[in-house]
Amino acid sequence: MNDLRIDGGRLWDGLSRMGEIGATPAGGVNRQALTDGDRAARDLFISWCREAGCSVRIDASGNIFARRAGRRGVAPAVAAGSHLDSQPAAGRFDGALGVLAALEVVRTLNDHGVVTERPLEVVSWTNEEGCRFAPSMMGSGVFTGRFDAARMDATADTEGRTFGAELERIGFRGDDLVSVTELDSWFELHIEQGPVLEREGTAIGVVTGANGLRWFDLVVTGHDAHAGPTPMAERRDALLGAARIVAAVNRIGLAHLPGASATVGSLAVHPNSRNTIPGRVAFTVDLRHQDETRQAAMKDALETEAASICAADNLELDLREIANQPPLRFDPGCVAAVRGAAAAQGLSWREMVSGAGHDACHLAARLPTAMIFIPCEGGVSHSEQENATREDCIAGANVLLHAVLKRAGVHAGC
């Protein structure tokens, strides 16, 4: 049983085929949540799950659950997976690797006629990225009771289309009632999305927890005016104020190292005309830290600096926090199962904290949880340059296989 290995060729081929959905000319993917590309990826995944003999359920958030029976039919299932949606300019590994590796675990057990004590559940969560519909990790957030389903349904994208309407448009408003109590634990394989493993030449990241994440929406309002005749001293330039805040956000991140990150990822200018002083700028701030107290200090610094910048430039500021996930620690038992699987296979490993949010962060609040990281090229993700090696993907999937087997238990007779 310890020698059991997944079919690396099949896993890699699945990643390639999934990567053709929403493929971009530059070699990446654009498969944002609830687009036609997301629908096509979901359809392909479900067809593969059914081929693998799984019974598929879809809940009202569009989360997909594919169950493989265990000997103890009614026992809670050991669950594994990730998400199939992507950023607008993304790679083929972020999310899809975790989903397809979990499916590969089921396929491998099928190939070898292995029956687990507990059932297995392969899960793909809806809208993990949050780039089209904020907040991110929406499907797992509703599943774990962190988010209100009705409020998520009402969330609109920049064109005013709501999450609920788009979920129905792509045909994934399911009516299966799936409860957290049906799951025993959660394992998620993911690319690191950072440079540490690759730089160290370490194969496996044993993820012991995740950074806290706080998201803010800011709107700076001044006054539109003609760029020619309006004297410099009389301007109320919203973009100038926003630019000062962008620089301040970077300073705040640097001031709270180690373990901190601070980013302005999205910014929109109104009226956005070459010879008009911008009267309104809307933008986002993303603050992360391993330590909750330090993260609160970052939030205070943001509020103080943004307010003083806008006061100095005679601008109005609207600052709202839209998401706040505290730092968290994963389950020691599940983490030990991951560590043990990596060690047993002779893979190099290190413990680390996830800088990114993952569905596992929601699930950890309700279920014993662990994550497995593998290196990605240059630490790059959320980019069409995102890449990971075949060898590392296979190693990660084998660690997932044995961590899941450890938790699910294998019938002695098999």
Add this chain to the structure above:
Amino acid sequence: MNDLRIDGGRLWDGLSRMGEIGATPAGGVNRQALTDGDRAARDLFISWCREAGCSVRIDASGNIFARRAGRRGVAPAVAAGSHLDSQPAAGRFDGALGVLAALEVVRTLNDHGVVTERPLEVVSWTNEEGCRFAPSMMGSGVFTGRFDAARMDATADTEGRTFGAELERIGFRGDDLVSVTELDSWFELHIEQGPVLEREGTAIGVVTGANGLRWFDLVVTGHDAHAGPTPMAERRDALLGAARIVAAVNRIGLAHLPGASATVGSLAVHPNSRNTIPGRVAFTVDLRHQDETRQAAMKDALETEAASICAADNLELDLREIANQPPLRFDPGCVAAVRGAAAAQGLSWREMVSGAGHDACHLAARLPTAMIFIPCEGGVSHSEQENATREDCIAGANVLLHAVLKRAGVHAGC
């Protein structure tokens, strides 16, 4: 003759009636170039010119010329006017004031039987605003030979309708050949579109020239990466670099006062996702100055600061100049005629340089030219909130009357 004054009630009534064409619910006007509203405004203007005894000509760009004969029939005409087209959300004074004030000059001379030595030409130029068909100041640009007529005809609006086709649709593709050599000089009355006159309580701006204008397109390129796991020290954040340049552009404007303005009006972020470090930001820079040498220094400062910011942040910079109009000095004689008319009427006046572009900027390249500014409320234009007082409009028209009379000469016998 020095006591001659225009009929203020008639001028104000004309502005009100013209303002009914393309009137918006919010009290502004939407009379974009070559729309049905523009046609209706042209028809009304021409009917008034004919009632005033003028002979009307229309050239192939749809520019309208209404001539009042002088004693020296073949002499070049003293010309005055502006434009009747508007921004999509505009007021009733931008352009229309200059056209109707020039018509009021003719009507006033008719009322008092005044015959000028030189003929007068009231002119309304086509598509000054450029918001539907770029570039702006199109009709005067073709008339003065700066723009190519065929290229302007081929310019399309956002619905793909061309300038030439729309000009024919509204019936204003004229066949009159009007040459610059038929004109002696150009006078244009316009609202300031800035706050200076109103703030000072000055009635008349004696415009001595126009700011130089230099436009730049910049693209800053870094590397998209995940906002969570990417260490602050390893980022190539294009928005951070762009934000530093936005602040630098403002510093450059302030450092080159007086007579300088520096604006970033348009900025677009890629991929523009809240949890992705932006890899590319494209934005514009608008640099204006009264002095060509100082403006060149602003351009040098922009290039130097942008390059050093991008070098420090490990970003690539692409900076291109896309427009360069040198500062203009209007004709000293025409400017003196405006100044003398304001002083003779006991009006408060100050010399100033136009920050915005006007048809006069094209005409100044070929003819002795001057402009007259009057205050507008809050310095606001290109907005439905644009407003000017009856008193200021009348004062400006009386200055135009006497500046034109000074240049045209009055027959001693009258």
